[in-house]
Amino acid sequence: MEPKTKRRASIGARRSPETEAAVKAAARELLAEKGYAGFSIEEVARRAGAGKPTIYRWWPSKADLFIAIYGADKDAAIPVPDTGSLRDDLLLYTKDLWRFWREDTAGRVFRGLIAEAQTSEGALAALRFKFMPERLASPRKMFLRAAERSEFPADEIDDRLELWVGFNWLHVLTDRLSEDEPSLPHKIALLCR
Amino acid sequence: MEPKTKRRASIGARRSPETEAAVKAAARELLAEKGYAGFSIEEVARRAGAGKPTIYRWWPSKADLFIAIYGADKDAAIPVPDTGSLRDDLLLYTKDLWRFWREDTAGRVFRGLIAEAQTSEGALAALRFKFMPERLASPRKMFLRAAERSEFPADEIDDRLELWVGFNWLHVLTDRLSEDEPSLPHKIALLCR
DNA sequence: GTTGATCTAAACGGACCGTTTCGTTATGTC
DNA sequence: GACATAACGAAACGGTCCGTTTAGATCAAC
Numbered sequence: 001m002e003p004k005t006k007r008r009a010s011i012g013a014r015r016s017p018e019t020e021a022a023v024k025a026a027a028r029e030l031l032a033e034k035g036y037a038g039f040s041i042e043e044v045a046r047r048a049g050a051g052k053p054t055i056y057r058w059w060p061s062k063a064d065l066f067i068a069i070y071g072a073d074k075d076a077a078i079p080v081p082d083t084g085s086l087r088d089d090l091l092l093y094t095k096d097l098w099r100f101w102r103e104d105t106a107g108r109v110f111r112g113l114i115a116e117a118q119t120s121e122g123a124l125a126a127l128r129f130k131f132m133p134e135r136l137a138s139p140r141k142m143f144l145r146a147a148e149r150s151e152f153p154a155d156e157i158d159d160r161l162e163l164w165v166g167f168n169w170l171h172v173l174t175d176r177l178s179e180d181e182p183s184l185p186h187k188i189a190l191l192c193r
Numbered sequence: 194m195e196p197k198t199k200r201r202a203s204i205g206a207r208r209s210p211e212t213e214a215a216v217k218a219a220a221r222e223l224l225a226e227k228g229y230a231g232f233s234i235e236e237v238a239r240r241a242g243a244g245k246p247t248i249y250r251w252w253p254s255k256a257d258l259f260i261a262i263y264g265a266d267k268d269a270a271i272p273v274p275d276t277g278s279l280r281d282d283l284l285l286y287t288k289d290l291w292r293f294w295r296e297d298t299a300g301r302v303f304r305g306l307i308a309e310a311q312t313s314e315g316a317l318a319a320l321r322f323k324f325m326p327e328r329l330a331s332p333r334k335m336f337l338r339a340a341e342r343s344e345f346p347a348d349e350i351d352d353r354l355e356l357w358v359g360f361n362w363l364h365v366l367t368d369r370l371s372e373d374e375p376s377l378p379h380k381i382a383l384l385c386r
Numbered sequence: 387g388t389t390g391a392t393c394t395a396a397a398c399g400g401a402c403c404g405t406t407t408c409g410t411t412a413t414g415t416c
Numbered sequence: 417g418a419c420a421t422a423a424c425g426a427a428a429c430g431g432t433c434c435g436t437t438t439a440g441a442t443c444a445a446c
Binding site for chain 4: 015016049050057
């Protein structure tokens, strides 16, 4: 089950990139295999062949580790379309997002982060003030452009964005991310009135 | 800290209402005090002066206990308005709902249930197929009546309802339920176009 | 009376938590 | 070249909670 890398000794008074990579990889793998339920720092350490203190040194909370492995992949994996219509942009982007959540470990990471935020103040703060603003920057562009095209008033940008976000959260948290969710186009259309 | 009821012996071959009440009360109390983070079956049993096996007998999972203590209070606490306008109905209902989530233990219970659903298949199923349909019956009436008044086509009822639900989830999960959330009327209005 | 389901208490093995201690290893500085 | 510094993994700490099992006591129904 575990490739059990040979021991990585310290490389001196600096952080070991190998260890960092091994921990992130083990965390991803573990999440992919067992989901958030079977996720523990203990097990991550075992698989990574790392010491728990090492993990706690660099990722003081589970939320930090989650955020780290969610990574910048999302922006890379999901292009922000610009078709000239918010409706079409949103449909494309949302389908890509759902695919990303389905196929990558990302969906599980994200669900875990939200769950964690319900039990930990620190995780909630990280979610609200770090993770969300960063991750919403991309999709926000679509709404911004639509407002510039006068599809709706500029002061509605963030309200519409949040409605779209809530809609996505609802689906990911209830594990309804199927490819051909029939209501998707309708709901998207509603957000573009 | 614990009133420590005197031991409740078995009352024979039927479920003890006293025990049931004591467990629910202890669970509410514990959630109110410590939130979902500090919630454990162990502690509930301690406070209720009940045996853990008794709790596991009647509430096989945490989710079951959550659902039981969320109870029918919501329908009692939150009237479904009928002003003749979806916009006004939704605004009133949403404000009441947020107040309910803020003031009662309910908000914490709900957040706990959603978090639990991310780690447990059973909890997710309970949330999707039992809790949500039951709890959404009331607010759905507002959308239904609006469609009957031809405020929008009848086939949009559930899509609009879900957008509203997602919006509420987003706020409760990020702990943004303040009385005077300025964006609330705007977002509600958007849902009524 | 007997049967049977319920109750609490107590203890079980197991999993994690987050921390501390320890000996090792390499870096950067003097 | 010597040395403080900092990161590394292993092991163990005390603690909490899980879900289950065993046991003895209670009471209702038959």
